[in-house]
Amino acid sequence: MTYEELIEKAMEAKQNAYAPYSGFLVGAALLTKEGKVYTGCNIECASYGATNCAERTAIFKAVSEGERNIEAIAIVGNSDEYIYPCGICRQVIMEFGSRIKIIVARSEHDFMIHTINNLLPNSFSFSNLKKTDGGL
Protein backbone atom coordinates (compact mmCIF):
# COMPACT_ATOMS: atom_id res chain seq x y z
CA MET A 1 0.00 0.00 0.00
CA THR A 2 1.45 3.37 -1.02
CA TYR A 3 1.04 6.55 1.03
CA GLU A 4 -1.18 7.86 -1.77
CA GLU A 5 -3.50 4.86 -1.34
CA LEU A 6 -3.50 5.26 2.44
CA ILE A 7 -4.50 8.91 2.04
CA GLU A 8 -7.36 7.81 -0.24
CA LYS A 9 -8.56 5.47 2.51
CA ALA A 10 -8.50 8.38 4.96
CA MET A 11 -10.56 10.43 2.51
CA GLU A 12 -13.12 7.64 2.24
CA ALA A 13 -13.27 7.37 6.04
CA LYS A 14 -13.86 11.11 6.29
CA GLN A 15 -17.19 10.59 4.53
CA ASN A 16 -18.40 8.77 7.65
CA ALA A 17 -17.43 11.60 9.99
CA TYR A 18 -20.19 12.49 12.42
CA ALA A 19 -19.59 16.16 13.13
CA PRO A 20 -22.96 17.94 13.41
CA TYR A 21 -21.61 20.44 15.98
CA SER A 22 -18.33 21.61 14.45
CA GLY A 23 -19.00 20.70 10.82
CA PHE A 24 -15.30 19.79 10.72
CA LEU A 25 -14.90 16.41 9.05
CA VAL A 26 -11.73 14.39 9.63
CA GLY A 27 -10.63 11.01 8.29
CA ALA A 28 -7.69 8.82 9.26
CA ALA A 29 -6.23 5.63 7.89
CA LEU A 30 -3.71 3.56 9.79
CA LEU A 31 -1.34 1.07 8.16
CA THR A 32 0.02 -1.82 10.20
CA LYS A 33 3.49 -3.24 9.64
CA GLU A 34 1.77 -6.33 8.19
CA GLY A 35 -0.04 -4.17 5.64
CA LYS A 36 -3.54 -4.07 7.12
CA VAL A 37 -5.51 -0.84 7.11
CA TYR A 38 -7.82 0.48 9.83
CA THR A 39 -9.75 3.65 9.19
CA GLY A 40 -11.41 6.17 11.48
CA CYS A 41 -13.44 9.35 11.46
CA ASN A 42 -14.29 11.89 14.11
CA ILE A 43 -17.42 11.17 16.09
CA GLU A 44 -18.94 14.08 17.97
CA CYS A 45 -21.41 14.06 20.82
CA ALA A 46 -23.90 16.56 22.22
CA SER A 47 -21.79 16.34 25.38
CA TYR A 48 -18.81 17.77 23.49
CA GLY A 49 -16.11 16.24 25.67
CA ALA A 50 -17.19 12.77 24.61
CA THR A 51 -16.06 13.49 21.05
CA ASN A 52 -13.53 11.09 19.57
CA CYS A 53 -11.04 12.23 16.94
CA ALA A 54 -10.52 10.37 13.67
CA GLU A 55 -6.98 9.32 14.62
CA ARG A 56 -8.02 7.78 17.92
CA THR A 57 -10.97 6.04 16.30
CA ALA A 58 -8.57 4.36 13.84
CA ILE A 59 -6.00 3.50 16.52
CA PHE A 60 -8.58 2.13 18.94
CA LYS A 61 -10.14 0.02 16.19
CA ALA A 62 -6.73 -1.46 15.35
CA VAL A 63 -5.65 -2.07 18.94
CA SER A 64 -9.00 -3.59 19.87
CA GLU A 65 -8.49 -6.05 17.00
CA GLY A 66 -5.11 -7.06 18.40
CA GLU A 67 -2.94 -4.83 16.18
CA ARG A 68 -0.19 -2.86 17.85
CA ASN A 69 2.45 -2.64 15.14
CA ILE A 70 1.59 0.62 13.48
CA GLU A 71 3.66 1.74 10.52
CA ALA A 72 1.88 4.94 9.52
CA ILE A 73 -1.27 6.98 9.98
CA ALA A 74 -2.67 9.35 7.35
CA ILE A 75 -4.93 12.25 8.35
CA VAL A 76 -7.17 14.40 6.17
CA GLY A 77 -9.62 17.17 7.00
CA ASN A 78 -12.20 19.10 5.05
CA SER A 79 -10.16 22.25 4.75
CA ASP A 80 -7.30 23.38 2.50
CA GLU A 81 -4.88 23.00 5.38
CA TYR A 82 -2.85 20.11 6.67
CA ILE A 83 -4.67 18.78 9.73
CA TYR A 84 -2.33 17.77 12.52
CA PRO A 85 -3.31 15.41 15.33
CA CYS A 86 -4.53 17.14 18.50
CA GLY A 87 -2.56 16.81 21.72
CA ILE A 88 -4.54 13.86 23.03
CA CYS A 89 -4.11 11.97 19.75
CA ARG A 90 -0.38 12.70 19.75
CA GLN A 91 -0.13 11.08 23.16
CA VAL A 92 -2.05 8.03 21.93
CA ILE A 93 0.14 7.80 18.82
CA MET A 94 3.22 7.94 21.08
CA GLU A 95 1.80 5.08 23.13
CA PHE A 96 1.99 2.76 20.14
CA GLY A 97 5.37 3.65 18.76
CA SER A 98 7.79 6.47 18.45
CA ARG A 99 8.56 5.52 14.84
CA ILE A 100 5.03 5.83 13.45
CA LYS A 101 4.96 7.97 10.33
CA ILE A 102 2.33 10.69 10.64
CA ILE A 103 1.13 11.70 7.21
CA VAL A 104 -0.78 14.97 7.07
CA ALA A 105 -2.39 15.37 3.68
CA ARG A 106 -4.24 17.97 1.66
CA SER A 107 -4.61 15.51 -1.23
CA GLU A 108 -3.13 12.17 -2.35
CA HIS A 109 -0.32 14.11 -3.99
CA ASP A 110 0.19 16.83 -1.41
CA PHE A 111 1.32 15.50 1.95
CA MET A 112 4.01 15.78 4.61
CA ILE A 113 5.42 13.09 6.84
CA HIS A 114 6.26 13.73 10.49
CA THR A 115 7.45 11.69 13.43
CA ILE A 116 5.87 11.76 16.86
CA ASN A 117 9.16 12.83 18.45
CA ASN A 118 8.95 15.89 16.27
CA LEU A 119 5.26 16.58 17.08
CA LEU A 120 5.40 15.66 20.77
CA PRO A 121 8.88 16.44 22.08
CA ASN A 122 9.87 15.63 25.66
CA SER A 123 6.77 13.52 26.07
CA PHE A 124 5.49 11.62 29.04
CA SER A 125 5.47 7.90 28.33
CA PHE A 126 5.54 4.43 29.85
CA SER A 127 9.24 4.81 30.64
CA ASN A 128 8.39 7.49 33.21
CA LEU A 129 5.90 5.22 34.95
CA LYS A 130 8.57 2.55 35.44
CA LYS A 131 10.53 5.02 37.56
CA THR A 132 7.80 5.60 40.10
CA ASP A 133 8.02 4.13 43.59
CA GLY A 134 4.23 4.09 43.89
CA GLY A 135 4.32 6.89 46.46
CA LEU A 136 6.22 4.88 49.07
Ligand code: THU
Ligand atom coordinates in the same frame (compact mmCIF):
# COMPACT_ATOMS: atom_id res chain seq x y z
N1 THU B 1 -10.55 16.43 15.15
C1 THU B 1 -10.07 15.24 14.71
O1 THU B 1 -10.84 14.31 14.44
N2 THU B 1 -8.73 15.11 14.59
C2 THU B 1 -7.83 16.11 14.79
O2 THU B 1 -6.65 15.89 14.65
C3 THU B 1 -8.29 17.44 15.16
C4 THU B 1 -9.71 17.54 15.55
C5 THU B 1 -12.01 16.61 15.24
C6 THU B 1 -12.56 16.62 16.62
C7 THU B 1 -13.85 17.39 16.42
O3 THU B 1 -14.87 16.52 16.00
C8 THU B 1 -13.54 18.34 15.27
O4 THU B 1 -12.37 17.82 14.65
C9 THU B 1 -13.30 19.77 15.68
O5 THU B 1 -12.41 19.86 16.71
